[in-house]
Amino acid sequence: MNGYSVAIVGATGAVGTKMIQMLENAAFPIKEVILLASKRSVGKKLLFNGKDIEIQETTNESFDGIDIALFSAGGDISKQFAPEAVKRGAIVIDNTSAYRMDPEVPLVVPEVNAEALKQHKGIIANPNCSTIQMVVALNPIRNKFGLNRVIVSTYQAVSGAGNAALKEMHDQAQQMLNEETYEAHILPAGGDKKHFPIAFNVLPQIDVFDEDGYTKEEWKMTNETKKIMGDDGIKVSATCVRVPVVFGHSESVYIEVEDETASVEQIQNLLNTAPGIILQDDPSQQRYPTALAIQGEKEVFVGRIRKDIDEEVGYHMWIVSDNLLKGAAWNSVQIAEKMHELGLLNVKA
């Protein structure tokens, strides 16, 4: 059978398991899927299209014969193995932050900047989850009305911090409901000094702090948005907040456009026909997206679009997407689909 050989690095993680699911319906032929992880997981089995696949340890040799390698096992693993995978002929689509701001590496959201794929040198970076859903929603507005400014406050799900963080939230929630004692060991950021409970709480820290008082997650939203949109002039400031939600990031986004003739109705019409977006916006029917309602969906959902009370070119909106799908696994597989469509993958398939 013809088709690509696809490897998933970090196959047992929260994103890796979703990558397997997304590959099952990918719009390109697949010859085989190789599941890679750390030594710890070797021998475990995961299902792909109803077939058991055994997890193998990630080594340089794992990438011999691989056409597409999807990485989601942390930045260090990407830095260690991605160049090796490229050397052995694979296209790497990396879901970590390791290469995102590398000027040699395209940072791609297919609805926004698929053209950038043509400049690739073997590695393509998948943006940060909170950035992806925001740029999908804002890009059509920018193309039509110009975009000067973005102020975003996020409501990010715990699954973005991985399966161990999810288990911790689950345990804390049960302990709190039972009025028992509880502990925190993972959030807000795995490697940081202090840990705080997330169940029935809200944590204004995702990833670690830079010296300027912003977190790395907040800087990702600023810098990645500029790179993906190819415009350093857009002003973007973010406040990134973890909320006790399992799947689905929500974002309260304020924007200022250039065109004073823009209107809520025009923006709604634009987003209603834009690729990858589902408009759910009718306050009279309490129609707006929520994390719980859209989990498992691949699109970006937008609602509550309204004009700022005072600022002529200011608009507010509410953007929700499944952080593990469009924010991670689906965007990665979608990049591979787009590369296949553009003829950028090995021709043997």
Place this chain on the structure above:
Amino acid sequence: MNGYSVAIVGATGAVGTKMIQMLENAAFPIKEVILLASKRSVGKKLLFNGKDIEIQETTNESFDGIDIALFSAGGDISKQFAPEAVKRGAIVIDNTSAYRMDPEVPLVVPEVNAEALKQHKGIIANPNCSTIQMVVALNPIRNKFGLNRVIVSTYQAVSGAGNAALKEMHDQAQQMLNEETYEAHILPAGGDKKHFPIAFNVLPQIDVFDEDGYTKEEWKMTNETKKIMGDDGIKVSATCVRVPVVFGHSESVYIEVEDETASVEQIQNLLNTAPGIILQDDPSQQRYPTALAIQGEKEVFVGRIRKDIDEEVGYHMWIVSDNLLKGAAWNSVQIAEKMHELGLLNVKA
């Protein structure tokens, strides 16, 4: 024993029970506390200073001999009974939205506009919870550096919707943890057409929608901020969001000041000595307020103060307070304390 006769209307509610607690340590003499509620609660008993007090039904006659009447039983009850209470000689401190925007009624946060109490005609309005904590934090900044603009996204606790909403969240959370079916009957807004689950979810609707796409809660933040600060020129736009938290509203607030010489350090120093505020702001130590950590405290907590990345006069901050205390019960009792201090209550005490 000398002292005031104090009535609590809505004594069995989420705010009412906190009013009883706050009265136990009030800085004015109390002769007696009368607990009022609907017929349904008559005969129940609640403790005040270790003494059982029986709930009575609210009637016009309940206010005979009352000096201070704290209302928190919904706008309709306030409209029905507050004028009667005033007629019978009571000062009404009303925690509902019934009189807040009435030009004859002072809308008071003691740290901000205690002077407005002197204009009262019997009723004083307690602002909306999300407004109170924001103006406490922003007023010192406004006084020193001027304040042109506020953009706020809230993370509001379920207790703001009352005890029945809290029970619903508790039940939903347990059912979700058990992977059982769950239902929603109360949130996002009691009287609205549709209801959505709040456990492990985020709802971008608090109170009902106006025709312009903003919710009443969002308009409260806009209009009440202007009234409390006595300045219609401040631009305020809000996105109000319910999160699965029991006690404590968090707010991601962006402001623009007038004074270009302002700095993060100066704002921190201002807030560090301002009344009713506790500054918790040291990213290097992961020091910032969270809802779970500050529940039960009376102050407004501020952290994550940082300059906007692009806007010279723009600052971001994170403001957290216990919505049932400073956001409701404590602000009401604090208003009574201030009136006592200013000699605005009946002199018999």
